[in-house]
Structure formats: structure tokens, C-alpha cells
Amino acid sequence: MTDVLVVGAGPTGLTLACDLARRGVDVRIIDKSAEFPHGSRGKGLSPRTLEVLDDLGVIDETLAGGVTHLPHRRYRGTQVISEADPEAGREPTDEIPYPVGLMIPQWRVERILRGRLAGFGVEVERGTELTALDQDADGVTAAGIRARYLAACDGGRSTVRKVLGLRLRGETPDVQLMAVGDVEVDGLTRDAWHQWFTPAGGIMLCPLPGTASFQVQTSHELDGNGNPLEPTLERFQQTFDRIAAVPGVRLHNLTWRSTYRVQVRMVDRLQTGRVFLAGDAAHVHPIAGGLGMNTGIQDAYNLGWKLGLVVRGHAAGRLLETYARERLPIASQLLSITSEVLDLVLDAIRREGGGLDADAARDLSQLALKYPWSRLSRQHVTRPDGPQAGDRMPDGKTGDGRLFDLLRGPHFTLLGPPVVKDETSDLVKAHVIEGSDTLTLVRPDGYVGLIAGPTDLDAVRRYLHDL
Structure with missing residues (x-):
């Protein structure tokens, strides 16, 4: 029996497989295609997705394969009528190292992730199609493989979703193909x-x-x-x-x-027993805003650390329930945003000089996404500034270098005054931050799990115990 079977080797499935493999989870990944895709398809990565790829150790190769600040040039015949860089003026800061999206063809993102996965000794099993699955109290059987858990990352036409009897609910806007x-x-x-x-x-x-x-x-x-x-x-x-x-x-x-039809749809559940849905298998976005591929990658990033802890015996199975409780509201929110962006763009292109940068005023970076409602977000003390429980942990400079360098890896990260120095364990890496007046426990996916008083190590231990 393998630990996790990932169905679908697009960006979502590959991200999940990489995240699981680096945690020592026995993972197999299958795809029904006999050959790897070569079409560009999705072609943009958001700043938050770039942070995910930084954590997975492939950011340099990703940035080298793409381009930023590509201007939008609009014409009437041969005449240029307007030109704009939708992300002009956005420069890296200590807190936000990747302030703009990266233009990169999807096939290259997949190739980079496959290379990272191969470094863990895992290869995509091509030409392996799932047509049915059976699950019981101990695992899932599909495509001749027995696994403790199955993750459906097999796209908008997901076979797994159909086998489970789940529907993509929503609408198909009256937009031309x-x-x-x-x-x-x-x-x-x-x-x-x-x-x-x-x-x-x-x-x-x-x-x-x-x-x-x-x-x-x-x-x-x-x-x-x-x-x-x-x-x-x-x-x-x-x-x-x-x-x-x-x-x-x-x-x-x-x-x-290919032919693309605008869809605005999502399932109403992301987990059925031991089977999870992620990416386009769970929610299909309009192309405007470029959030589809990015949301799938971040689904995988949310699910990966939770599956890893449960499979390796560090957490109870109920931790997996937080995947849907955190990601379903995010998917719904992003569907609303991409629908609104689509309307903005369609309205703009009807006016002379208008174009795809009609969404420039919107924050499509995904850096502001947060989970304040989650039971994994605990705020024991208030503070007037800085990240709160459930927020993305920003980058920054520390005495040991970049904060992201301390966060990188499959562990929780505890930041605080010198009292934390003896708290490093199999699950947690502790780092003293000079001048810190709180304890900050950062989840493996880079979101703040706990804010506690500067000596309240019991709160940290209770948090980890409650997993």
C-alpha cells in the first residue's frame, strides 16, 4: 500500500506530490496522458504562488524561465493606441520579494516540478487512467493501486469527481468561445x-x-x-x-x-472519505485574472502538509477536515473575483484603448488571502501591527538572513525571544528573533498558526498537541 495516490500530473498534482515526497510520504502520481503536455495553456504565476515555489526549492529555475512586466500593447490596425504595464511600480521589498506575477508557459512549470519530484525519486506514471475507485475504512483502490488516501488533481473533466457523484455547480456565462x-x-x-x-x-x-x-x-x-x-x-x-x-x-x-469556454463552477465539498479534490477538479475559473492554475497550486500546498502529518502519525485524521474548511471559502471568493474581473475586461475591450489591464487596480497577487476563521488560527494576544493568526507570514530580514530561508521546508517554525531556543523538535524549528515581544508559530504552508505572549510556550505546546 502506498500512502497517497495523486491522480493528475498538472501543476496541482505535481505540487502536491513534491510537497508529500519531501515529507517522506510514499507517493505515486499517475496521469492518463501517454505524453507530457506541450501547450502553453495557463501562462501566469501569481506572487503568492512564486512564494510556494520558493519553499519547494525551484524559484530560481522558475524565474529564469519566465518574464515580468510585459507591457500590454493595443492597436487599431498598425497604429498603437495605448500601452500599459499593469504591474508598473511594483518593486521587491523585504516583506514581499516577488511583487509581480511571472509570465511563463504552463508546460514549463510542469517540467520544473517534474524535475523537482524526480529528485525525490518519484516519476509520473504516464498512460495510467483511473476509470473507477473503491474506498473503505482503511484506504482507496484505483487504477490497480492501493493507497491510504487519494488526491484528485485531474482537471475540469475530473474522472474522480464524476465517480464520486460530485457536481461542479455554478454557471456558464454567455461569453463566446x-x-x-x-x-x-x-x-x-x-x-x-x-x-x-x-x-x-x-x-x-x-x-x-x-x-x-x-x-x-x-x-x-x-x-x-x-x-x-x-x-x-x-x-x-x-x-x-x-x-x-x-x-x-x-x-x-x-x-x-484548444478551445476554451468560460466556466464559473465549484463543488460543494473537497473531501469524500479518503478522497480529496484539488485544483480544476474542484473549481473552474474564468481565464481573466489568471487565478485558476495558481489556486490549484495553493490547494495542493494547503493539503500537502496536513496529509504529511497524518500519514506519518504526527496528527489525527481530523486535521484533514481543515483542508475543505479553509479552501472552500477561498475558492468561492476567488471565483467571485475572477467573474468580476471578466466583466471588467469584457466591458473594457468594447471601449477604444481598453484591454486586459482593466483589472490592474485589483489585487490578484493572492498575498492577502488568509484563514482567520480556521480552528488552526489562534490569536492569544493582540498586537497593533504585523501579521495576525491566519495571515500569510511575510518575508523579512533576520540575524540569520531572510525569514523565508528559515521557513523553507516541511516544518513548523517558531519565532520569538530567547525563550524559544530549546523548542526545536521533529515538527518545529525554533529561531530567536531579536526584539520580538510575541511567540509566532508559522505553519508549514507559510501562514501564521499562533500568536502568543513572549513566554507562553504552553500555548505553543497545546497547539501542536491539538493537531
């Missing part, structure tokens, strides 16, 4: 996200860093009855010529294509 593809382009520079919006439709071409390709996003060409036609290279070119009408721009070498 979008054709998406990866193409090479002659006649356009790679220094901006090129965008054309007209009453006849829109087309956008975004350079994919580290490649020769652009991601093209456009409205579909239609047949004589008004039905959308399958996207092809010829039709992408036809759409560009019809909407942009820029001479000398030629699209070629189409390597991936």
Missing part, C-alpha cells in the same frame, strides 16, 4: 503582449518566454450557420487578417491548439 494556440509569428516584436479588439472580434498574441512561440487567443471563425469552426493555423491567420489587418504578419508552426 475562445480559440487558443501556440504559433510562431513573423512580423511582430517579442517585447509586448499585442492586442486588437474590434466590434468584429478580438485577437491577442503573447510571446512565450524562452521559446520562439506566441500564445494566440482569439474569437472563433464561424461557419455559414454561425457555429464556431475548429481552430487551425489557416483560421488563426484568417482571424488575424480580418481583425488586425496588419500586412506582413504571418503565423506559422502551430504546435498546440
